[in-house]
Every structure is written in structure tokens, then in C-alpha cells.
Amino acid sequence: MKLAKRVSALTPSSTLAITAKAKELKAAGHDVIGLGAGEPDFNTPQHILEAAVTAMNDGQTKYTPAGGLAPLKEAVIEKFKRDQGLTYSPSEIIVCTGAKHALYTLFQVLLDEGDEVIIPTPYWVSYPEQVKLAEGTPVFVEGSENNEFKITPEQLEAAITAKTKAVIINSPSNPTGMIYTREELQALGEVCLKHDIFIVSDEIYEKLVYGQNEHVSIAQLSPALKEKTIIINGVSKSHSMTGWRIGYAAGDATVIKAMTNLASHSTSNPTSIAQYATIAAYNGTQEPVEMMRQAFEERLNVIHEKLINIPGFSCLKPQGAFYLFPNAIEAAKLTGFDTVDAWVEAILEEEKVALVPGSGFGSPENVRLSYATSLDLLEKAVERIHSFMTRHMK
CATH class of the missing domain: 3.90.1150.10 (Aspartate Aminotransferase, domain 1)
Known part of the structure; x- marks a missing residue:
């Protein structure tokens, strides 16, 4: 066959x-x-489990809007304000069936055949495959072990061509566990703004940071960088909810609308019960x-x-x-x-x-x-x- x-x-x-x-x-x-x-x-924490049970008992087992429940979008918006000082509107948020699905959907709406996406190595295994599924071309840039597996602005600039559409930044990183500092992100961001390329910021491990290190979203650094950044996140790692399959993307409203339209023809919507559980995850105790x-x-x-x-x-x-x-x-x-x-x-x-x-x-x-x-x-x-x-x- x-x-x-x-x-x-x-x-x-x-x-x-x-x-x-x-x-x-x-x-x-x-x-x-x-x-x-x-x-x-x-x-998964007990209060989240209980919220799911309550949702089922209350009959919240039907279709939801393709881009996610309004109360969940509001919970995500409040999370961004609380954690990063970022302000988003509901039209700039889409809830997906896991962060992986958010990434997949993003590449599908962002890339045309031959468009290039810069992927620092080491990389999470699905990045290049998702780019290829969207008929894009992965362009690998080595994050040297001598530089804590992170790429430099000079490396990024050298990899950019007329076909470059985006660069992926994963901090904290899977598989290395390394984190880009505020200064490193600022320097990379300036290169992205110079060449007008999107930044796909995978922040799924943001809550798992150790020692004196801090997680900084590149979208925090300036309004211009926020405009060019699509943040990918979810509750899988932070709240031990991998099986619930809830992730989301935040960014440019035009991109988010296109992602929502595509999701309406693929998944219809994320699981209703898992969405109610996620509202409890973000609005409840973070202990x-x-x-x-x-x-x-x-x-x-x-x-x-x-x-x-x-x-x-x-x-x-x-x-x-x-x-x-x-x-x-x-x-x-x-x-x-x-x-x-x-x-x-x-x-x-x-x-x-x-x-x-x-x-x-x-x-x-x-x-x-x-x-x-x-x-x-x-x-x-x-x-x-x-x-x-x-x-x-x-």
C-alpha cells in the first residue's frame, strides 16, 4: 500500500x-x-480530580467551543498576568488537546511548503517531525555543550534565510534541562525582530526550575517581542496532568483564529471534563x-x-x-x-x-x-x- x-x-x-x-x-x-x-x-492533585468529578456530575460532558471554554481562557489569562505580567485577550488564546497538539496546529497554520524553522539542538523529538508534516524544512543549529546546550545570537543570525519563518525556543529544555537567561533571550529576540521572524516559545517546563535560576518568557521582554511570540504551554508537567491532554497557545490573534478554525475541523474541541479540571488547576491552590x-x-x-x-x-x-x-x-x-x-x-x-x-x-x-x-x-x-x-x- x-x-x-x-x-x-x-x-x-x-x-x-x-x-x-x-x-x-x-x-x-x-x-x-x-x-x-x-x-x-x-x-494529579486532589482538588483537580474533584473538579473533574463535579463537572461530570453537573453534566458538563458535551461539546465546547473549538478554542476552549471561556472560563478556561480566563484562567489562562490570569495565569499569564500572575506569573509573567503578560496581558492577553480571549481572542489571543486557544486551548488544545495538549501542548503537542498546540504546536502541531501552529505549524500547520504558519508554514507553507519550503518555509524554514530554526531548531536548536538538542531538541525535543517532535519539533522537526511536526515541521516536516506542515511541509516546512527544519534547520538545525547546534547548542554547544560548552554553552550549556544553548545557541548564540550569532548562530541564529547565520542560520536565517529568506525562507525562515520561525525559531523554536524551549526553556527550560527537554532534554537538557537548561534555561536561557533574560539577557540571552533579549539578544536572541533582537535578531528575530531584525529579520521579522516568529518565535515559538515552548514553556511547558516553566514551573520546574531549580536553585537560583528563573524562568523568563521572551514575550515579557518588550511589546515588540510579545507581538512576534507564540507561547506554548499546558498543565501536563506543572500539575502532573499528562493524560488529561490540555495545552494552549497564546499570541497574535490572527494566528490564534487560524489555529481555532483548523482545530474545529480536527479535534472539534479539547475534552470538556479535562478543561474543567484545568480551570481548577489554575484557579486553585498551587501548593x-x-x-x-x-x-x-x-x-x-x-x-x-x-x-x-x-x-x-x-x-x-x-x-x-x-x-x-x-x-x-x-x-x-x-x-x-x-x-x-x-x-x-x-x-x-x-x-x-x-x-x-x-x-x-x-x-x-x-x-x-x-x-x-x-x-x-x-x-x-x-x-x-x-x-x-x-x-x-x-
């Missing part, structure tokens, strides 16, 4: 083989520690959000110290999100493997620890470890990796 070209052009996820193998080993009764999770290991953030920071501080003692590992300490992204190329070479991907496969086979190879994020020398799991399991995983290294080092 001949499938559409847009599907044939997609790059299969490099994590699929590892994930499938981990599930196979678990099903066979092996004690597998999975560190690939892209979601908090906490349940569970902070408790979760503190738990992640504690895990990070413990596990990072242990990780950098593994032979062949080097690892910048993340500033946000819940991932570690160590460079493991020396670890692979020390144990006789040509690639990190092969090393990751061997770790899973022998030690039953599932890591995510960095090749899927455009960084083949690295691996991604999620610390969205218990500290006990994290420590066991590091012990197993250390044992593997000790046994195989040449």
Missing part, C-alpha cells in the same frame, strides 16, 4: 526500539528500571506544584552527584525540567562500543536499565535520564550503570 509522502518523510523515533525492548524484558519478569519517563510520577518541584530538585541534587562519578560520564547540572543529559561517548568507548546507542542497548540488556539515546534529540554523544521516578530507583539505576562500566572497562 502506498502511503502519503508526508508520513513517509517522518523519522522513526530512536527511542522506540529501546522502549519496546524494555517492555519485552518486563513482560518476561525482569526487574527493569525505566528512566525514559517524560511525565511526573505524582498523581502541590511547589511540593512536586521541591521533590524533583531534591532528586536532582542527589542523583547528579552520583552520576558524574560514573567513569566516562560528564554531565552539566540541569537548571530545570526533570532530565539529566550526560555525555556518554567516553563511557561507550571505555567499554568497547562505537556508539552511545549501542552502549544504551547493552545497558538495557545486561543491567535492565532503560535510558534514552541522545541521537533521538539530535545529540548522539548523550543520553537522557528522567528523574521523574523515585530516588530509590534512581540510585539503583546509577549503581547498575556503574557496575556495567566496572565489568566492561578495557
Whole structure:
């Protein structure tokens, strides 16, 4: 059967083989520690669950407007005022079926065939694929490990062509956990304004920031930058609501209207019950959000110290999100493997620890470890990796 070209052009996820193998080993009764999770290991806070139950009992189980419930848009607007000092109108907000759907819809309305989107590496795996699905062209710019995996204004300027439509900024980053400072964002923003390109600001991890670091939205820095920025966010990571599938985009009203029109012909609307739950998430207490953030920071501080003692590992300490992204190329070479991907496969086979190879994020020398799991399991995983290294080092 001949499938559409847009599907044939997609790059299969490099994590699929590892994930499938981990599930196979678990099903066979092996004690597998999975560190690939892209979601908090906490349940959704109780007051949010209760709001969903109330909504169901009140009969709020019907279609909603394609762009989201008016009370939810107002809750999102209040969140922007509270957290970033940003002002939006309802016409500048669309609620989607997850932040991923918001990104997908944005690229569909923003890009024509051949339009270029600049994507810093390492990148979240879906960015280039979504650009390709919109018939755009991903243009990769390396965020050097020496620069905390972040790109510079000079690199951005050099990558811009007459076909450039947008640049993606993901801060805090998946997979690196790094955060752009206010000054770094200002410098990148000036380049974007000079060349009149859109800024797609993925801020899904904004609530998970550690130490003295701060999250700054590039849209905060000036009215001109706000005008050119489309913010993508949601409650999946901040409120442990990954399965509820509620995200949103905020920005130019013309872009948001086009996204809403497209959504009306695809998803019809986000799930009504999940929308009511999200109203409670934003309007209710934020104490569970902070408790979760503190738990992640504690895990990070413990596990990072242990990780950098593994032979062949080097690892910048993340500033946000819940991932570690160590460079493991020396670890692979020390144990006789040509690639990190092969090393990751061997770790899973022998030690039953599932890591995510960095090749899927455009960084083949690295691996991604999620610390969205218990500290006990994290420590066991590091012990197993250390044992593997000790046994195989040449």
C-alpha cells in the first residue's frame, strides 16, 4: 500500500526500539528500571480530580467551543498576568488537546511548503517531525555543550534565510534541562525582530526550575517581542496532568483564529471534563506544584552527584525540567562500543536499565535520564550503570 509522502518523510523515533525492548524484558519478569519517563510520577492533585468529578456530575460532558471554554481562557489569562505580567485577550488564546497538539496546529497554520524553522539542538523529538508534516524544512543549529546546550545570537543570525519563518525556543529544555537567561533571550529576540521572524516559545517546563535560576518568557521582554511570540504551554508537567491532554497557545490573534478554525475541523474541541479540571488547576491552590518541584530538585541534587562519578560520564547540572543529559561517548568507548546507542542497548540488556539515546534529540554523544521516578530507583539505576562500566572497562 502506498502511503502519503508526508508520513513517509517522518523519522522513526530512536527511542522506540529501546522502549519496546524494555517492555519485552518486563513482560518476561525482569526487574527493569525505566528512566525514559517524560511525565511526573505524582498523581494529579486532589482538588483537580474533584473538579473533574463535579463537572461530570453537573453534566458538563458535551461539546465546547473549538478554542476552549471561556472560563478556561480566563484562567489562562490570569495565569499569564500572575506569573509573567503578560496581558492577553480571549481572542489571543486557544486551548488544545495538549501542548503537542498546540504546536502541531501552529505549524500547520504558519508554514507553507519550503518555509524554514530554526531548531536548536538538542531538541525535543517532535519539533522537526511536526515541521516536516506542515511541509516546512527544519534547520538545525547546534547548542554547544560548552554553552550549556544553548545557541548564540550569532548562530541564529547565520542560520536565517529568506525562507525562515520561525525559531523554536524551549526553556527550560527537554532534554537538557537548561534555561536561557533574560539577557540571552533579549539578544536572541533582537535578531528575530531584525529579520521579522516568529518565535515559538515552548514553556511547558516553566514551573520546574531549580536553585537560583528563573524562568523568563521572551514575550515579557518588550511589546515588540510579545507581538512576534507564540507561547506554548499546558498543565501536563506543572500539575502532573499528562493524560488529561490540555495545552494552549497564546499570541497574535490572527494566528490564534487560524489555529481555532483548523482545530474545529480536527479535534472539534479539547475534552470538556479535562478543561474543567484545568480551570481548577489554575484557579486553585498551587501548593502541590511547589511540593512536586521541591521533590524533583531534591532528586536532582542527589542523583547528579552520583552520576558524574560514573567513569566516562560528564554531565552539566540541569537548571530545570526533570532530565539529566550526560555525555556518554567516553563511557561507550571505555567499554568497547562505537556508539552511545549501542552502549544504551547493552545497558538495557545486561543491567535492565532503560535510558534514552541522545541521537533521538539530535545529540548522539548523550543520553537522557528522567528523574521523574523515585530516588530509590534512581540510585539503583546509577549503581547498575556503574557496575556495567566496572565489568566492561578495557
